[in-house]
Amino acid sequence: MGDTDLGLSLSFPHHHHHHLPTTSAHAALRLNLMMPPCLHPSQLPLAPSDPNYKAQAFPCGIDVNRPPSVSEECEDDAGVSSPNSTMSTISGKRSERESNAEDPENERASSRGAMSDEDDCENSRKKLRLSKDQSAVLEGSFREHNTLNPKQKLALAKQLGLRPRQVEVWFQNRRARTKLKQTEVDCEFLKRCYENLTEENRRLHKEVQELRALKLSPHFFMRMSPPTTLTMCPSCQRDSGPSPRIALGP
DNA sequence: CGTCGCGCAATGGTTACCTCA
């Protein structure tokens, strides 16, 4: 069950780190593990652990210029407790609708007021836009820990006037966004790696050609100075030891 | 004033783990 992600996380193996305390440190660790030794930090994209990361990742934030509300108040979240669960045994899983009636901020004189609540409940899900404040609080909480235990969920829900399920969904979606962003970062990183390697490959080929040409010259071996370029790894600047053999001759 | 595209809240399905009979 180890959530080690030792490989490049691009692959995003579908290991579910269940019941693991996932933290932002976890994300940072993940990024660190990915980094090959020879890349300069300045080349690296912004890490999720970077304070600026989120701002960068979600520049627009959640745009709510008006207080959201939800007019539907069908069945209450009888369960506060189990968002996801149980429904597998009950028909239609969680068909419960999240009503925000208890949230004063969410009592918008609904623009969609034309429809009756009954209609709402029956066949359409209503969507609310979280207010800026709500988003900010959730964001702050997410920054501290990107998963919630039931207690925290309840507390946050109460604080924000949302349903626990809504808080949970927000965190789920937020994690998905983070992951997507991380994938983009990983892609960018790999792209750069590829470019660097391509460039290095090109350079080495050129060098091989030059050496071949030199070899053909009569006094090559006598005049040859130490082939520093062959003993140093160009990218990481360390001795490459017995370098991979480059066949100079036929 | 439509409509189109995008962001994101919400849904449904799946899986892993835990508890208990």
Add this chain to the structure above:
DNA sequence: ACTGAGGTAACCATTGCGCGA
């Protein structure tokens, strides 16, 4: 000790609403 059922909590892909362009 083993096993199967039920519950819980995480993940994912997808849906569809809200809203700005």
